Each structure stands twice: as structure tokens, then as C-alpha cells.
Amino acid sequence: MLELKNVTKRVGAETHIEDVSLALAHGTLNVLLGPTLSGKTTLMRLMAGLETPTSGSVWFDGADLTGVPVQRRNVAMVYQQFINYPSMTVYENIASPLRVTGADRTTIDREVRKAAELLRLTSYLDRMPLELSGGQQQRTALARAIVRNAKLVLLDEPLANLDYKLREELREELPRIFAQSGAIFVYATTEPSEALLLGGNTATLSQGRVTQFGPTIEVFRRPIDLLTARTFADPPLNTIVLRKNGASFQLDGGVDLPVPAALSGIPDGPYTIGFQPHHLSLEPATADAVPVGAKVVVTEITGSESFVHLSFADARWVMLAPGVHIFEPDERIEVFIDTRHVMVFDQAGRSVSAVARRAA
Amino acid sequence: MAAGKNSTAAADTIAMRRTTAAAAVGEAQAEIGQTMLRRGRQSRFWWLVPTIYILFLMLPIYWLINMSFKTNTEILNTFSLWPENPTLRNYRVIFTDPAWYSGYINSIIYVVMNTVISVAAALPAAYAFSRYRFLGDKHLFFWLLTNRMAPPAVFALPFFQLYSAFGLIDTHIAVALAHCLFNVPLAVWILEGFMSGVPKEIDETAYIDGYSFPRFFVKIFMPLIASGIGVAAFFCFMFSWVELLLARTLTTTAAKPIAATMTRTVSASGLDWGVLAAAGVLTIIPGALVIWFVRNYIAKGFALGRV
Numbered sequence: 001m002l003e004l005k006n007v008t009k010r011v012g013a014e015t016h017i018e019d020v021s022l023a024l025a026h027g028t029l030n031v032l033l034g035p036t037l038s039g040k041t042t043l044m045r046l047m048a049g050l051e052t053p054t055s056g057s058v059w060f061d062g063a064d065l066t067g068v069p070v071q072r073r074n075v076a077m078v079y080q081q082f083i084n085y086p087s088m089t090v091y092e093n094i095a096s097p098l099r100v101t102g103a104d105r106t107t108i109d110r111e112v113r114k115a116a117e118l119l120r121l122t123s124y125l126d127r128m129p130l131e132l133s134g135g136q137q138q139r140t141a142l143a144r145a146i147v148r149n150a151k152l153v154l155l156d157e158p159l160a161n162l163d164y165k166l167r168e169e170l171r172e173e174l175p176r177i178f179a180q181s182g183a184i185f186v187y188a189t190t191e192p193s194e195a196l197l198l199g200g201n202t203a204t205l206s207q208g209r210v211t212q213f214g215p216t217i218e219v220f221r222r223p224i225d226l227l228t229a230r231t232f233a234d235p236p237l238n239t240i241v242l243r244k245n246g247a248s249f250q251l252d253g254g255v256d257l258p259v260p261a262a263l264s265g266i267p268d269g270p271y272t273i274g275f276q277p278h279h280l281s282l283e284p285a286t287a288d289a290v291p292v293g294a295k296v297v298v299t300e301i302t303g304s305e306s307f308v309h310l311s312f313a314d315a316r317w318v319m320l321a322p323g324v325h326i327f328e329p330d331e332r333i334e335v336f337i338d339t340r341h342v343m344v345f346d347q348a349g350r351s352v353s354a355v356a357r358r359a360a
Numbered sequence: 361m362a363a364g365k366n367s368t369a370a371a372d373t374i375a376m377r378r379t380t381a382a383a384a385v386g387e388a389q390a391e392i393g394q395t396m397l398r399r400g401r402q403s404r405f406w407w408l409v410p411t412i413y414i415l416f417l418m419l420p421i422y423w424l425i426n427m428s429f430k431t432n433t434e435i436l437n438t439f440s441l442w443p444e445n446p447t448l449r450n451y452r453v454i455f456t457d458p459a460w461y462s463g464y465i466n467s468i469i470y471v472v473m474n475t476v477i478s479v480a481a482a483l484p485a486a487y488a489f490s491r492y493r494f495l496g497d498k499h500l501f502f503w504l505l506t507n508r509m510a511p512p513a514v515f516a517l518p519f520f521q522l523y524s525a526f527g528l529i530d531t532h533i534a535v536a537l538a539h540c541l542f543n544v545p546l547a548v549w550i551l552e553g554f555m556s557g558v559p560k561e562i563d564e565t566a567y568i569d570g571y572s573f574p575r576f577f578v579k580i581f582m583p584l585i586a587s588g589i590g591v592a593a594f595f596c597f598m599f600s601w602v603e604l605l606l607a608r609t610l611t612t613t614a615a616k617p618i619a620a621t622m623t624r625t626v627s628a629s630g631l632d633w634g635v636l637a638a639a640g641v642l643t644i645i646p647g648a649l650v651i652w653f654v655r656n657y658i659a660k661g662f663a664l665g666r667v
Contacts, residue, residue, distance in 0.1 A: 050564055070567045077568050083561045087583035100570040144569070 001025055002047065002152060002184050007056035009042055009208075016042040017053070018208040024184050026151075029175060029200030031216060032188040034231055039208040040188040044154045047186060048075050060151070073152070076145035080157040082137035084129035090116075090140050091125040097148040115143040118177055135166040142174075146181060153178065155187045159194075171197060192234045196220060204231040226349040229274050235307060238317040239274045249273060249344075251313060257290050257337070263344060266352050272345040277307070277320040279338040289336035296327040310335065421644070427637035435633045450638035460639065463618035466532065468646070470607070470615065471600045473536035474543060478596040479589060481540070482547030487577070489548065490555035491563065501552070504545035515541060516609045523610055530612045538610055539600045546599070547592040554588025555581075587657045594654045598647060618643055 002024045009017040017039050024030050032040045045051045046058065049070040057066040065073060076097075084093045094115055098108045116122045119139040129137050138158060145153055155174075159167040175198065178185050189195060195202050195216055202220075203213040204227075211228040212219050223229035230237050242249035242257060245268055249257040257273065259266075284291070294310040294317065301307075301324050308319040308327060319335055327333060344352045427435055428450050429443040438444070454460040488494075489501050519538050520529070528534040558581065566576040582589065608620040622639050651658070 048568060050567070070564075071570050071572060075568055077565065079561050079565070081559065081561060083559065083565050085562065085566075085580050085584075087580070096566075096571075097569040100575075141565075144565075148569075 001059075001061060003059040004043075004047070005057050005059065007046060007053045007058065009046060009051065010054045016208055017046065019056070020208075020210050021056075022203060022210060022213060024186065024201075026184055027182045029178065029185045029187060029198060031195040031198055031200060031202040032186060032205055033190075033192060033195045033202050034205030035190055038205040038231075040205055041156055042208075043205070044077070044156050044186060044188060047152065048077055048154055049073050074148075074150050075152045075154065076148060076150035077154040078138070078141045078145050078156065078158045080160045082129075082134060082141055082161065084137060084140050084144070086128065086130055088129075089125065090121060090127055090129060090132070093129060093140055094121075094125075094143045094147050097144060101148070111147050112143075115147040118146070119143045119173075135162055135170065138162060138170070142177070146177065149181060150183055152184045153181075153186070155185065157188050157190065160190075174198070192220070192232050195232070202232075204228045206231055222351070222353065223343065224351050226272060226274065226345045226351075229343055229345075229351075233276060235277050235318045235320065237274050238277060238280060238315070239272055240313065240315045240317075241270055242273050243270050244268050255290065255292055257342070258288070258339065260339065260342075260344075260353075263352060266344075266346075270347060271352065272347075272349070274343040274345060275337060275341055277318040279341045280310075280317060280319040281336050281338065282319075282321055282325070282333070284336040285338045286340065289338055291334050291336055293332055293334055296329055296331045296333060298329060299325065299327050301325075424637050424640050424644075427633060428641045430634055430637075432632065432634050435637075447634075450634040451642075453632075453635045454638055454642065460621065460635075463616055463621035463639075464642065466611070466615045467601065467607075467617040467619070470532040470535040470539070470617070471597055473532060474539045474600040475593050475596040477536060478540055478543040478547045479551075479593050481544050482551050482592060483577075483582075483589075485544075486548045486551035486555055487581075489552045491560065501548075504548055507545045508542050512542070512603065512605050516605060519606065520609055529610060530614045532615045534610045535607045535615060535617070536600075538606045539596075539603060543596040543599055546595055550592040550595065551585065551588050554585040554591075558584050590654050591657045594650055594658070597650055601647060 002022075004020055004022045007017060007020045008015070020043065032043060034040050042051065046053055049058070049065065049068060052067050057064055059065060060073070084090075085096065088096065091112060094112045095108050098111060103111075112125075113122070116125055119142055121136065121139055121143060124132060124136060124140075129140055132140065138161075142158070145155075158174075159170055162170065171194065174187075185200075187198060187200075189198075199216055201214060202216040204211045204219060204223075206227045211231065212224050219228065220232050223232060226239070240251070240255075242251050242255065244250075244259060244266065247259055247264070249255070249259060249271060279285075281289070292312060294312040297309040297311050297316070299306055299308050303324070304322065306321045306323065306325040308321060308325065310317045310319060310333075346352050426442060429446045429448075430440075431445060431447055431449070434440065434444060489497060515538070523529050523534045523538075528537075562580070562584070563576065566580050567573075571580065602619075604617070604619045604623075607617040608623075611617065611620065618639065622636060622643075
């Protein structure tokens with residue numbers, strides 16, 4: 001179990017990590033999700049021991065590791081850039097962590113070939129890393145990370161520099177590769193979809209703070225606050241401030257959203273309503289979907305889907321509609337909000353749905 | 361000719377378009393021919409300027425080699441473009457007279473010492489400048505370079521006084537240390553450039569893999585900057601080899617460099633021109649050899665690794 005206890009990291013006047021506490025169990029895949037500069041890399045470097053926290057402590061299996069140099073921790077790390085030793089062959093690259101531990105020749109050879117087999121590098125073992133494609137270089141780095149059976153494996157956006165197809169391929173393989181090892185995996189990414197594809201647990205980061213940590217689906221479906229919901233939405237979360245008045249959320253512009261039964265107990269007042277782009281549709285998903293008249297700003301068509309950017313009152317929304325739809329800019333269209341999936345946040349940004357659920 | 365082949369191929373495959381294709385290719389060929397002709401006329405004397413340039417560069421060296429194979433009489437009494445009575449006497453004098461060949465040995469000893477000391481001292485310094493931020497690092501780094509801006513003559517007197525006090529006068533190490541004054545900063549600058557070209561993540565990956573710092577430095581880092589080390593060593597070698605003033609001031613007989621020997625060969629019978637020329641030729645050779653080995657990296661070295 002890797003535990004971070006109230007870890008804070010400051011560099012000069014800047015706070016990179018603010019009071020982070022996390023506990024990661026063995027054999028789990030943990031995703032750090034957040035935009036660039038949210039502190040993912042710093043958090044990983046703190047976990048690895050490449051940096052020491054300004055305050056707080058890092059524990060591993062009940063032992064305080066704060067300040068223990070990285071050489072004496074059993075960790076592995078893969079960077080976004082493909083980092084290998086350019087002067088060594090792929091074989092020597094993979095073997096290098098084992099050579100340092102002083103393993104004997106036959107063990108090294110066996111382990112290197114096993115790792116190479118797993119990452120489909122067997123036919124490239126005699127090449128130099130720079131002679132390989134980006135995907136193969138990153139596979140080499142991954143092989144070096146798994147060969148030593150590290151207890152903690154840190155992957156810092158390992159697929160970000162790969163092209164689309166390779167990324168898909170490696171992302172499918174990663175959970176399989178790491179499932180056997182029983183180590184703690186930490187995977188940093190900026191893409192919510194990647195977190196969902198990987199599963200496991202997710203910690204959402206925003207400006208150096210962990211806003212929520214839990215099973216990925218849980219965090220995605222039931223964010224505890226607006227910040228988490230925004231971090232975990234791509235395209236961006238649609239929001240609008242409405243005023244609760246009795247049994248409905250209202251806006252003078254003409255929205256009348258019924259308050260879900262579970263939330264009937266909350267006091268009247270202004271609330272922020274959030275919903276994902278695919279919960280906005282051209283056809284009502286259910287009988288009680290709420291119609292809204294919005295103005296089209298621009299439409300992006302990917303082929304199988306259309307992203308329709310809308311303006312409604314002061315808000316900018318994105319609707320993800322299946323199929324190709326062509327709208328003129330400034331065209332007024334009627335869209336439907338799927339009320340089953342709306343998230344309600346109070347003025348402080350806390351999810352009232354979560355609060356209500358906990359109370360129930 | 362290639363164009364002609366293409367046109368045939370085109371004619372074979374697309375019979376219908378044969379005539380047009382052939383015509384087009386013919387036109388293109390004619391045009392290319394004309395362009396080449398024009399270029400040819402314009403640059404008929406393209407070789408002239410480089411040749412003159414190289415002649416001017418090579419003339420003194422040729423004359424030196426020319427003289428080294430002549431007798432003194434021929435040098436002084438006739439003007440000949442090549443030795444009329446080629447002789448190896450001058451070289452024989454140098455290789456048999458200890459006063460001459462010990463000069464070479466002395467020079468090589470202190471130059472090699474200096475190169476080793478400079479590179480060994482510059483490696484950790486350059487690593488610190490390239491990897492760590494510390495108070496005044498940029499100023500210190502620039503100050504290093506300013507050491508090269510003062511003429512060595514400025515330092516001749518304090519060095520002489522200091523080395524006399526420590527009994528180091530007329531030793532090889534004295535000259536080697538004195539030359540560190542300008543070679544260490546230079547080596548630091550060159551190596552820092554090469555080191556900054558290696559991503560910091562490689563260091564970290566090595567630490568994560570379990571390498572201790574010395575082991576990482578020797579096994580992983582040094583191979584990555586091997587060409588930088590070569591270039592730095594080359595520049596140290598060259599500057600130490602050609603430096604005369606400090607070397608002459610700090611030595612008398614036991615560690616006297618070849619350049620100093622050459623300037624002191626006025627005997628009662630006048631200058632021995634032939635021997636002097638042969639000594640000059642032999643002085644050029646080590647530099648030329650070293651240049652040959654690092655020729656592919658010299659440009660990068662002059663740019664202090666920042667290419």
C-alpha cells in the first residue's frame with residue numbers, strides 16, 4: 001500500500017501540490033486525471049522519490065519512505081518522452097535494472113526475453129533504441145519498467161506522444177501486461193476517455209489538489225463537486241445556473257427543469273446544473289426530457305458524430321449528437337436535456353446529489 | 361538518359377498519349393539541357409577562387425616542408441620551388457640531438473597532463489552547471505569564460521612567483537597547471553553544451569533503475585557525451601600545444617617545450633634554417649593527427665556543443 005499523507009510540495013513561492021492524501025492498494029491501476037499543470041507529474045515524482053515533499057510524508061507498506069533516495073526504492077517510471085539509454089542496445093536497456101542489482105547472466109537473459117516477448121520486442125533486441133519507431137521505443141521503456149518487478153510502476157502520460165493507432169493498441173495491452181505483476185500502477189493522463197478505458201481507480205487533480213479519488217466509473221458518474229465534474233468531462237461539461245423554486249429549477253429565459261425526487265428536500269435558491277454533452281439531444285430520450293430552445297454557434301462533424309456548439313442565455317453548451325447534422329450558425333433549434341443524468345451543485349460547487357445520496 | 365528511358369516507358373504503356381508524352385519529355389529535356397549549359401557558362405571558373413584560397417593557405421606550410429628537406433646553403437643561396445638536393449639531415453639532427461627531441465617529449469608530457477586534468481576537472485563542473493540551479497550559477501558560468509579574455513602575459517609574473525615559492529619551476533606539472541587557467545573554463549563550456557543536450561529524464565531513469573551517481577555517470581552518461589569529451593580534449597590539447605609564453609616562463613631546461621627550443625636556436629654560426637624548418641614540420645604533425653580524429657565533431661565543438 002502506497003500512502004501519501006498530507007503531502008505538500010512548494011517550489012519557491014509556487015505551490016505545486018497542496019495537501020494531498022492518497023492510499024493506493026497493491027494490484028490496482030490508479031489513474032491521475034487532470035489538465036496539464038494540474039500537478040500529475042509532480043505527484044508522480046513525489047511517489048517515486050525523485051522529489052521530497054515540503055511537508056507531509058510518503059509511506060510504503062507501513063514504512064516511512066519520505067526522503068529515502070530513489071535508488072533504494074523499488075519503483076519504475078515511464079515518461080511521456082521515450083526515454084531509453086541511447087548508447088545501449090534494446091537488450092541492454094531492458095537488462096540494465098537487473099544488471100544494477102547484480103543478477104546472474106542466466107536470470108537476466110531469461111527475464112529480458114520474457115519482458116521482450118510480452119512487449120513484442122524480441123526481434124529488435126539487438127537494435128539501438130533510436131533506430132526504432134516511437135511505439136517500439138516506448139515499448140522498450142515499458143519493458144525496462146516491468147522487468148525488475150517493481151512494487152510501484154509510474155506511467156506519466158506514456159501514450160501521449162504516440163500516434164492514434166499505436167496508442168489504441170498499447171492502451172489495450174497495458175492492463176494485460178500489468179495485471180500479472182501485482183504492483184501498484186499509477187497512470188497519469190489528461191484525457192477523461194483514457195481514464196474510462198483503463199478503468200481501475202481515478203484521482204482527479206485540479207491545481208495541485210486531488211478533488212476526488214475512487215473507482216473510475218463512480219468518479220465519472222457521481223463527482224462530488226463541480227471541479228471534479230469539469231475535470232472529468234471531454235468535451236467540456238455543460239453548465240447553467242438555475243434557481244430552485246419549489247418543485248422546479250427555473251431560468252427567466254424559459255427553462256423549467258423539474259427537481260429530481262431525491263433532491264426534493266434541498267432549500268430553494270440558485271444551483272449550478274451540469275450535464276454531459278451526450279445527455280443533450282435532438283430527440284427526447286425519455287418522456288420527461290426537458291426541451292430548451294438554443295442557438296447554434298458552430299457544428300463540428302467527425303463522421304459518426306456531430307459536436308453542436310450551442311449558446312443558451314449566457315451559457316455555451318456542446319451537444320454530442322450521433323450521425324451527421326448540419327445546422328447554420330445562428331439557427332434556433334430545440335434540444336432536450338436528459339433529466340435522469342443532470343448533476344446539481346450548490347453555490348460552493350459541492351454536489352447536492354452526492355450529499356442527498358449520503359444522507360439517504 | 362533517364363528522361364529518355366522514361367519517355368520510352370511512357371510510350372509503351374500508354375500508346376494513346378504517346379506523341380504528346382514524347383513531345384513533353386523532349387521539351388523538358390531541352391530545357392534542362394539549356395539550364396545546365398547556362399550554369400556551365402556562368403561558372404566555368406568556379407574552381408578558381410577556392411584554388412587560390414587553398415594555395416594561399418597551403419603556401420607557407422609547403423614552404424616549410426620544402427625548406428625542411430633542403431640544405432642551409434640551398435635555402436640561403438638559391439630560390440627553388442622544390443629541394444634540388446633533398447636531404448634528411450635536418451630530421452636526423454632532431455631525432456639524434458637530445459636538446460631537440462627532449463623538447464617534443466616535454467611538450468607532449470605537459471600537454472597530455474593538462475588535457476587529462478582539464479577534462480577530469482571540467483566533467484563534474486559542467487554536470488553541475490547543466491543539471492543544477494544554484495545561487496549565482498549563471499554569473500559563475502560567465503565568469504569562467506572571462507578567464508579566456510586576459511592575455512596569458514598578465515598571468516606570467518604571478519605564476520612565476522607562485523611556482524618559484526613552491527619549487528615547481530621547470531617541472532611539467534607547473535606548465536600543465538598553468539594551462540588549466542584557460543583550458544578548464546573552455547572544457548566546462550564545451551561539455552556543458554553537450555551535457556545539456558542529454559535529457560534530464562535519462563539521469564532520473566538511471567536513478568530509478570538503481571544506478572548510483574558515479575556508476576550512472578561512467579556507464580550511461582559519459583558514453584552519451586563521448587564526442588563532447590573528445591572535442592573538449594582536442595581543444596585543451598591544441599591550446600596547450602600552441603601556448604608559448606607561460607610554458608617558456610615556467611621552464612628552464614628540464615621541461616623546456618619544443619616551441620621554446622625553436623626560438624633559442626641562434627648559434628654562433630647563425631640560424632640553422634633547415635633544422636628549424638624540420639622542427640616546425642614535426643610540431644604541426646601532432647595537431648594535424650588530433651584534428652583528423654575529431655574532424656567530425658569540430659564544428660559542434662566550436663559552437664560549444666550547442667548545434
